Amino acid sequence: MKHQIGAWIALVALSTSACGVARNCPVAVDQKASFMAFPRKFPVTVTVDSRWSMDERQAIERAANTWNQMAEAVGKDAFFRLRYASVRDLGASEDVQGCNLPEGSESEFPVVRIAGTDSWSLMGFTVTTPAVTLRCHRGSQLTKQAIVVNVDLISEEQLESVFVHELGHSIGLDHSCQLDGDSPNFRTCEGLDLGHPYREAVRYPALRIAQPASKLGFGRNVSYSPGSREL
Numbered sequence: 001m002k003h004q005i006g007a008w009i010a011l012v013a014l015s016t017s018a019c020g021v022a023r024n025c026p027v028a029v030d031q032k033a034s035f036m037a038f039p040r041k042f043p044v045t046v047t048v049d050s051r052w053s054m055d056e057r058q059a060i061e062r063a064a065n066t067w068n069q070m071a072e073a074v075g076k077d078a079f080f081r082l083r084y085a086s087v088r089d090l091g092a093s094e095d096v097q098g099c100n101l102p103e104g105s106e107s108e109f110p111v112v113r114i115a116g117t118d119s120w121s122l123m124g125f126t127v128t129t130p131a132v133t134l135r136c137h138r139g140s141q142l143t144k145q146a147i148v149v150n151v152d153l154i155s156e157e158q159l160e161s162v163f164v165h166e167l168g169h170s171i172g173l174d175h176s177c178q179l180d181g182d183s184p185n186f187r188t189c190e191g192l193d194l195g196h197p198y199r200e201a202v203r204y205p206a207l208r209i210a211q212p213a214s215k216l217g218f219g220r221n222v223s224y225s226p227g228s229r230e231l
């Protein structure tokens, strides 16, 4: 079951690049370890923090639509549906990386707006990390997640692509190549040019404010037990 869902998510992820929407895309051997725990049922409800401005909400809507259109293109249900509500301010939390998330479930998670660097560092992040998808899982079973985005570290123009990227993580897609070396089921980014599908499979955003894109986007995600975070 896991592999089957992973395969069609991969198909969706790559459908605008290497494979083309009409073709069947088997999971490449060097991608097999690039899947993380994913929701078993779609659509997943994304709770949009009421602190987001109207413009920012529209960027989230466009990002969700991007993924939903990709799902539709291969005849699947939408990935996401959005709802707007108050969510807990994780900026006051010190243990978000230890999976101590106050709300959410496998089928619903918040997109939390954070501003300022004090709360960001309290959460354990540096200014070179503008957005994180916090994921908690028990084995291969996703239990809870949250996307946290620091608006002071991202320009308005970049926001939509950041949401696209993080939403990709939320459905279980890891980056498709890793910086810290090769492995049989997960290849290195070394030698791949910027336009390579493996660099773009999570709809890689152009983050170029604080650091070159190659540094921000392709760090191998740090895994935590029992959860992980995805930059």
Ligand SMILES: [Zn+2]
Residues within 6 Å of the ligand: 165, 169, 175, 202, 217, 230, 231
């Ligand atoms: Zn990422």
